[in-house]
Amino acid sequence: MPLTLTDEETRLLAGEGGEGMALAMRVIAETARLMGASRLVPVASAHIDGALYHGDSGTLFAEHLVRLGAKVAIPTTLNVGALDLACGARTRLPPHQHDMAYRMMRAYEAMGCAPTWTCAPYQAGHRPALGSDVAWGESNAVAFCNSVLGARTNRYGDFLDICCAMTARAPYYGLHVPENRRAVFALDCSGLSPALRRSDVFWPVIGTLFGQRAGTEIGVVLGLEGCATEDRLKAFGAAAASAGAVGLFHILGETPEAPDLATVTGGRDIPAIPVTASMLNAARAGLSTTGETAIDAVAIGSPHCSAEELLELDRLIAGRRLLRPFYACTGRHAVAALETSGRRRALEEAGVTLVADTCVVVTPILEGVKGVLMTNSGKFAHYAPGNTGYAVQYGAMAECVESAVTGRLVREERLWS
Amino acid sequence: MTRPALTPLLPGEASGPVLRLSAPLSFWGGVDPASGRIIQVRHPECGRTIGGTILCLPATIGSSSSSAVLLELIRLGIAPAALVMGTPDAILMIGCLVAREMGWAAPPAFALDPAGQAGLPDAARIAADGNISPLS
Numbered sequence: 001m002p003l004t005l006t007d008e009e010t011r012l013l014a015g016e017g018g019e020g021m022a023l024a025m026r027v028i029a030e031t032a033r034l035m036g037a038s039r040l041v042p043v044a045s046a047h048i049d050g051a052l053y054h055g056d057s058g059t060l061f062a063e064h065l066v067r068l069g070a071k072v073a074i075p076t077t078l079n080v081g082a083l084d085l086a087c088g089a090r091t092r093l094p095p096h097q098h099d100m101a102y103r104m105m106r107a108y109e110a111m112g113c114a115p116t117w118t119c120a121p122y123q124a125g126h127r128p129a130l131g132s133d134v135a136w137g138e139s140n141a142v143a144f145c146n147s148v149l150g151a152r153t154n155r156y157g158d159f160l161d162i163c164c165a166m167t168a169r170a171p172y173y174g175l176h177v178p179e180n181r182r183a184v185f186a187l188d189c190s191g192l193s194p195a196l197r198r199s200d201v202f203w204p205v206i207g208t209l210f211g212q213r214a215g216t217e218i219g220v221v222l223g224l225e226g227c228a229t230e231d232r233l234k235a236f237g238a239a240a241a242s243a244g245a246v247g248l249f250h251i252l253g254e255t256p257e258a259p260d261l262a263t264v265t266g267g268r269d270i271p272a273i274p275v276t277a278s279m280l281n282a283a284r285a286g287l288s289t290t291g292e293t294a295i296d297a298v299a300i301g302s303p304h305c306s307a308e309e310l311l312e313l314d315r316l317i318a319g320r321r322l323l324r325p326f327y328a329c330t331g332r333h334a335v336a337a338l339e340t341s342g343r344r345r346a347l348e349e350a351g352v353t354l355v356a357d358t359c360v361v362v363t364p365i366l367e368g369v370k371g372v373l374m375t376n377s378g379k380f381a382h383y384a385p386g387n388t389g390y391a392v393q394y395g396a397m398a399e400c401v402e403s404a405v406t407g408r409l410v411r412e413e414r415l416w417s
Numbered sequence: 418m419t420r421p422a423l424t425p426l427l428p429g430e431a432s433g434p435v436l437r438l439s440a441p442l443s444f445w446g447g448v449d450p451a452s453g454r455i456i457q458v459r460h461p462e463c464g465r466t467i468g469g470t471i472l473c474l475p476a477t478i479g480s481s482s483s484s485a486v487l488l489e490l491i492r493l494g495i496a497p498a499a500l501v502m503g504t505p506d507a508i509l510m511i512g513c514l515v516a517r518e519m520g521w522a523a524p525p526a527f528a529l530d531p532a533g534q535a536g537l538p539d540a541a542r543i544a545a546d547g548n549i550s551p552l553s
Contacts, residue, residue: 027514034426035507049481055450055489061515137481157484157508159515171507215441215476216504245441245478289458361446383446386456 001038003029009040012167020068024163031160032171041133041172043153046076046165047121047145049137050158051108052362053082053093053101061159062107065166072112072165077121079138080304081105082363085117086332086356092364101363111162117357118331120234120304122149125333130256133176135164139246140303140379143237146248148230150256152176155247175247181257183220183250183264186272187213190223192280196415197227200235201396204378207236209275209283211243218248220264222272225253231306238303239378281416287381287394293409295393296371298322298400299360301329302379307337309397313352314343316397322351322404325367329359351404361387374403423501423533423547427513429525431499432542432552436470437534438462444483444509453495468495471541473534477506487512491521499543500526501534 005013013025032040053059082101083091093101109115116124122144128134128151136145136153137160145151154174156164164170174180187210189197196202210219228251240246250258258264300313305328313328328347335356338344348354360366361383366373373390375381376397384392395403395411402410439461442448447457453468468490477483487509490496500509505528516523527547529537538551 023518027511027518030514031507031511034505034510050485052482052485054445054482054485055492057488057492057516057519057521058485060492061488061519064519139481142481155481155508157481157511159484159488160507160511161481211478215478242443242480243478245476286459382459385458386446 003032003037004039005029009169018069020065020070021166023065023068024070024166027160027163028167028169028171035171035173037171037173039172040169041176043074043135043164043168043170044132045074045126045128045134046072046161047079047126047136047138047141048076048108048113048161048165049079050162051078051081051104053097053104056100058158059100059104059107062104065162066107066110070111070166073168074165076113076165077116077124077126078108078113079119079141080358080362081117082358084355084357087335087354089353089355089365091358113165116331116333118304118333119302120306120331123306123333124331133170135161135170137161139241140234140238142247143241143249144234146175147237147250147255148233155245181218181248182266183218183270185213185217185219185270186222187219188222188272188274191274191276192223197224199396199415200232201376203232203235204239205280205284205287206275207239208243208287208378209279210249211240211246212283213273214240214244214246216245220250220252220258222252224251228254231309234303235378242379242382277416284394284416287378288392289385290372290391290393292372292391294372295324295374295403295407295409296369297325297327297366297390298374298404299327299329299380300376300397300400301355302359302361302377304359305330305334307334310334310338310347311341311343313397313401314347316401317350320350320405323407324404326352326404327355327360327365328352329355332356366390374400374409376400423527423529423543423549425525425527425545425547426505427510427523427526428545430543430545431471431525433469433471433498434540435473435537436462436465436467437473437537438475441476441478442474443478443480444486445480448486450486450489453490467497470497471499471501471543472497473501473537475503475531475534477509481508483508484512484515488515491516491523496524499524501529502526503531503534504528
C-alpha cells in the first residue's frame with residue numbers, strides 16, 4: 001500500500017514548518033516508503049542515540065539541523081555522548097575529535113533534548129505508558145521500552161530518531177503494529193536450577209542465547225516467573241539486542257504483554273526450545289574471548305548502572321582497595337542518587353572510576369594496554385574486543401570485584417554445572 | 418547470461434567486487450568508521466574492508482548507531498559501492514538518506530534474498546534497474 005500523508009504532514013513536507021522540519025519529514029516519509037508503511041503514527045516521546053560521535057559527519061548533520069532551526073516537538077532524552085561532562089572521566093580523544101564530539105553534544109542540547117546522556121533513560125525518569133507509540137534509539141533502550149514498559153517503538157537508527165522527535169511522527173510499521181508484537185518461538189528455562197535463574201549473572205547469558213536464536217524474530221522466555229528484577233531485564237535486553245536484532249522480548253509472567261502463553265502468542269502454537277546447561281555454557285563461553293586469567297581492568301555499566309547497582313558495588317567492595325582499574329559507567333541521574341546516599345566518595349576512594357554521560361566501550365577511556373577486560377555486561381562482552389582492543393572475561397559483578405581486588409580471574413563455576 | 422535482478426530500494430548504479438558476509442553484522446562495533454575494516458572479532462569476515470565493495474548482507478543486527486557509521490564511511494569516500502540486503506534494513510538506509518541531505522554521494526541499496534546473494538558473481542556491475550552483470 002502506498003504511503004498516505006495527512007494534510008498537516010504534507011504541508012510540513014512542503015516546508016510550511018521551516019526547512020529543518022521539511023528535512024525531517026523527507027527522511028521519515030522516505031523511510032516509511034522503504035519499509036512499506038502506509039501511514040505515519042504520532043509519537044509521544046523520543047530517545048536520541050544520534051549524539052554519539054563516530055566521526056565528523058554526525059556533528060556536521062546535527063549542526064546543519066540547528067542552522068535550519070530544528071527543535072524537538074516532544075519530550076526527548078539523550079543517549080550517551082562521547083565525553084563525560086558530569087564526572088569528568090578523561091577521554092583520550094585527540095583534540096579535533098574531542099572538539100567535534102563536544103560540538104555534537106551541544107547541538108543536540110540546542111535542539112531542546114534533555115541532557116540525560118544515558119543509555120538507561122528508563123531509569124532516569126523517561127517511562128512511556130503501556131501501549132503508547134514512541135520513537136527510541138539505542139538497542140538496549142528500545143528493547144526495554146518495548147518489552148518491560150510495553151510502549152511501542154521500532155529500532156530507530158541514528159538521525160531518524162531526531163527527525164521523529166522534531167515532527168512527533170514515525171513510520172507506522174513493525175513493532176508499532178500490535179499484531180507484530182506476538183511471540184513466534186519460546187525458550188524454556190524451566191529445566192534450569194532455581195539458584196541459577198535467580199542470579200544476576202544468568203541474565204546476560206540467557207539474553208545472548210535468546211538474541212542468537214531470535215535474529216529479528218520475537219520470542220518469549222518460559223520458566224522465569226518470579227526470577228526477574230528491573231536490572232536483570234535490563235541486562236537481558238542489552239545482551240539480546242547485541243547478539244541479535246531484538247527490539248522486543250517477552251518473559252512469561254514478568255513482562256506486561258506476556259501475562260500468559262495464549263496472550264503472548266495470539267493463541268497460536270509456537271515451537272518451544274528447552275534450554276539446557278550445555279546451550280547455556282556455550283553462550284557463556286562465547287562472552288569471553290580469552291583463557292587468560294590475569295585481569296588488567298574491569299568495566300561494568302552497559303547499560304548504565306542504576307543507583308541500586310552502584311550501591312551493590314559499594315557493598316561488594318566492602319571497604320577494600322581495588323588493585324586494578326575499575327570503571328563503573330552510569331548516568332548523571334544515578335551519580336546524583338549515589339551522592340545523596342553519601343557513598344560516592346567511598347566508592348571512588350576504593351579505586352572505582354565513575355564514568356557518566358558516556359561509557360568505556362563507545363569512547364577511548366581505557367588505558368591503551370590492550371590486555372584483558374573483565375565485565376558483567378553481555379553488551380560490553382560483545383562489543384569491547386572490537387571497539388577497545390581488549391580481550392574479555394565475563395563474570396558476575398561480585399566476581400568482577402574479587403578479580404579487581406586480586407588482579408586475577410576469580411570465578412565461581414558451581415552455579416553453572 | 419541473465420541473472421535475477423535485484424529490487425532497487427535506493428536506486429543507483431554500482432560496480433565492484435562482491436563481498437558476501439556469511440554472518441549478520443552490526444556496523445557500529447563491527448566496522449571501523451575511519452577505515453571501513455570489519456573489526457568485530459567474532460565475525461567470520463573480520464579484517465576484510467567493505468569500502469568499494471558490493472556488500473551483501475544476509476541480515477543486520479545490533480546497534481542503532483550503524484547508520485552513523487555508514488554516514489561517516491560515505492563522507493570519507495570509503496563506503497561500500499552498493500548495499501545488497503536480505504531484508505530492507507531501515508537503520509542502514511537512514512545513513513544513505515542523511516548523506517543525500519548533506520549532499521554526499523550515497524551508495525544505492527537493493528534487496529536480494531540470501532540464496533540470491535550466494536549466486537552473485539565475484540565482481541559485478543549493477544544497473545539502476547537492478548539488473549546485474551558479471552564484471553570481467
